[in-house]
Amino acid sequence: MSIAFDSCSFGYGRAGTPVIPGLDYIVPDGFTVLLGPNGAGKSTLLKLASGLYQPRSGTVRMGGLASREFAYLKQVAWMPQTIIPMTGLTAREQVAYTGWLKGMKKPDAWDAALAALDRVNMADRADVRAKKLSGGQLRRVGVASALVHGARTLLLDEPTAGMDPTQRRVFRDLITGLATDEVRVLMSTHDIADLAEEADQVTALQEGRITFTGPTHAFLAHAPQGTPEARRAEAAYTAVSALAPVQEYW
């Protein structure tokens, strides 16, 4: 069951212009990259999908569940742009705490935390204080926190921002492997050239409106003929950014 936005509108403050002005969108299966320039509304969309924000009008639902229901929140995991280490907690405690917040029993959360840290190659740091971890290690803790309670949709907000190219490659491989038949991953990024070809699907956002959503090969087909392979994703992105918003696609 996927997350569906139906005429979803959202703005900051009561009277503020909507940042998301009436969005219809279904989070695709597999691994989807969410592209868009600064301020397009990517983080806002992810927060709406996570249930952290509620729409001003319209709905965000998963099957019969509205995004404000706890049963919905248990099905999704959101990784913010910045992972804040919790004072005094070890990596394992921080991940287990997230699991507990999502309704897991303490012993289950404790076991699942180690398993999640293992999936991100951090099991050997499980007992290190989160404050002592490097930026990259802390991001892994963030991914482990997203994995700990077995969510069906992972919402990752620019998890590779600020990483060096090598670190980014390792991290990207890790994230690509998280999507399965049962688990959807929606990840925002600025890193168009690197990521588009590894994703199953691409969604492009412009001023809170979707200009493209579909399989990666269909996205890349927007690159003008003769564009060199290395530049296709970027050229396709430029082309879809100029498209009119998608009106109906589901």
Ligand SMILES: Nc1ncnc2c1ncn2[C@@H]1O[C@H](COP(=O)(O)OP(=O)(O)OP(=O)(O)O)[C@@H](O)[C@H]1O
């Ligand atoms: N807390 C806030 N209060 C008021 N306006 C906000 C707030 N957060 C975001 N905005 C505004 O909402 C719009 C969308 O912001 P959002 O962070 O969702 O975009 P984004 O695509 O994630 O951008 P970036 O790539 O720079 O992270 C921007 O115009 C931004 O200034």
